[in-house]
Amino acid sequence: MSDSVKAYRAAVLHFLAAPESQESHEYFTDGLLVVEHGRIARIGHAYDLLPQLPAGVEVVEYSDALITAGFVDTHIHYPQQGMIGSYGTQLLDWLQTYVFPAERRFADLEYARLQARFFLRELLRNGTTTALVFCTVHKESVEAFFEEALRLNLRMLAGKVLMDRNAPDYLTDTAESGYADSQALIERWHGRKRLHYAVTPRFAPTSTPQQLALAGKLLGEYPDLYLHTHLAENRQEVQWVKELFPERKHYLDVYDHYRLLGARSVFAHGIHLCDDECQRLGETGSTVAFCPTSNLFLGSGLFDLARLERHDVRVGLGTDIGGGTSFSQLRSLDEAYKILQLQGQSLDPFKALYLATLGGARALYLDDRIGNLQPGKEADFVVLDYFATPLLAQRIEQARGLAEKLFALMILGDDRTVKATYAAGRLVHERGKTDKTVLL
Numbered sequence: 001m002s003d004s005v006k007a008y009r010a011a012v013l014h015f016l017a018a019p020e021s022q023e024s025h026e027y028f029t030d031g032l033l034v035v036e037h038g039r040i041a042r043i044g045h046a047y048d049l050l051p052q053l054p055a056g057v058e059v060v061e062y063s064d065a066l067i068t069a070g071f072v073d074t075h076i077h078y079p080q081q082g083m084i085g086s087y088g089t090q091l092l093d094w095l096q097t098y099v100f101p102a103e104r105r106f107a108d109l110e111y112a113r114l115q116a117r118f119f120l121r122e123l124l125r126n127g128t129t130t131a132l133v134f135c136t137v138h139k140e141s142v143e144a145f146f147e148e149a150l151r152l153n154l155r156m157l158a159g160k161v162l163m164d165r166n167a168p169d170y171l172t173d174t175a176e177s178g179y180a181d182s183q184a185l186i187e188r189w190h191g192r193k194r195l196h197y198a199v200t201p202r203f204a205p206t207s208t209p210q211q212l213a214l215a216g217k218l219l220g221e222y223p224d225l226y227l228h229t230h231l232a233e234n235r236q237e238v239q240w241v242k243e244l245f246p247e248r249k250h251y252l253d254v255y256d257h258y259r260l261l262g263a264r265s266v267f268a269h270g271i272h273l274c275d276d277e278c279q280r281l282g283e284t285g286s287t288v289a290f291c292p293t294s295n296l297f298l299g300s301g302l303f304d305l306a307r308l309e310r311h312d313v314r315v316g317l318g319t320d321i322g323g324g325t326s327f328s329q330l331r332s333l334d335e336a337y338k339i340l341q342l343q344g345q346s347l348d349p350f351k352a353l354y355l356a357t358l359g360g361a362r363a364l365y366l367d368d369r370i371g372n373l374q375p376g377k378e379a380d381f382v383v384l385d386y387f388a389t390p391l392l393a394q395r396i397e398q399a400r401g402l403a404e405k406l407f408a409l410m411i412l413g414d415d416r417t418v419k420a421t422y423a424a425g426r427l428v429h430e431r432g433k434t435d436k437t438v439l440l
């Protein structure tokens with residue numbers, strides 16, 4: 001039998017649609033996932049599929065485990081992993097004090113390569129197989145990131161930061177050089193294997209109107225590019241945007257004016273928005289990345305998920321490292337639950353897991369390729385260990401039914417919960433084997 005076929009046996013859960021709809025998910029207590037040439041070939045009950053497997057196909061068995069789709073992180077900064085957990089400030093001071101000096105080092109290609117390798121391993125250790133990633137203003141930072149993502153054959157999205165004002169000299173480009181560098185990177189990387197380019201103005205305050213206009217021009221020049229930026233995260237930031245762009249009716253209108261809204265436009269945070277901004281995000285098919293650990297760590301505010309949903313805005317889940325404090329989307333879901341609790345909203349575990357998988361893929365317009373385990377999808381999946389820690393194990397043993405087990409995973413889970421991660425059918429992380437990494 002061909003080596004290209006392999007089967008995985010465990011409990012299997014994946015989403016077919018948003019959890020509000022009927023039959024939103026499929027669950028197999030004793031399931032089998034058959035993978036061929038890096039894609040899902042079959043999914044179903046082990047008792048149905050095992051007898052149909054051609055002779056000689058290897059079956060990998062995971063006991064006390066749940067297989068689900070790889071996690072999707074819709075907003076993260078790879079250059080900020082080294083300054084994660086920097087003390088005491090809110091967004092604007094935090095950027096000046098900690099972030100900008102850390103990002104300066106990515107002018108050095110070799111340093112960026114080391115960081116990119118560490119970063120992608122950390123994502124995989126946490127079960128995240130796709131992420132939309134901020135690099136720095138230096139094109140070297142993007143080269144290093146995409147080189148490594150290509151080598152690992154991951155579905156990844158990233159881009160060079162555009163920043164031509166209100167930042168230290170060592171970290172600024174110009175409207176023209178930012179355009180030219182982005183264009184060269186797009187030509188080299190966009191659409192190569194599983195990679196996508198995101199035009200990445202940091203946020204409105206650090207780009208001149210000319211730079212924002214050129215960002216909009218780029219989006220019109222290449223098909224299926226992404227736009228990745230920040231929006232209305234912090235009250236002082238919102239006030240600053242008002243002062244810098246007095247002619248625009250609100251923060252989002254700045255981006256709208258420069259034609260930066262639409263499908264594949266991802267705005268991180270979106271906490272301090274008016275109704276008009278919510279409506280415009282919804283009607284343009286734009287996405288907002290909800291970054292719970294960051295919003296709490298930086299004291300930014302409480303994300304109002306129900307309100308954005310009322311306006312039909314696509315929402316993904318982001319870690320926002322290093323404003324965020326964990327690479328784990330299980331940790332994000334734990335904090336998301338608490339943020340919503342504070343507003344009288346709830347986050348049931350099915351919806352939570354949907355957000356971390358198919359919801360994230362949908363937010364990135366990639367749900368035709370990733371986000372669930374339907375035949376034909378790319379075989380990006382995780383194996384979650386119900387018995388990863390003593391506390392989780394005893395809670396799982398007392399759980400009544402799947403919903404309670406999932407809730408225990410999202411409240412008590414973290415990187416230890418991820419027993420294995422597969423990308424395009426290849427084992428890319430196995431817990432406990434970090435040093436003899438499967439990737440080298």
Ligand code: GUN
Nearest residue numbers: 099202203230233320323
């Ligand atoms: N707004 C502008 N830049 C950043 C950043 O690096 N992190 C966060 N959380 N918000 C930002």
Ligand code: ZN
Nearest residue numbers: 077230268320
């Ligand atoms: Zn961010």
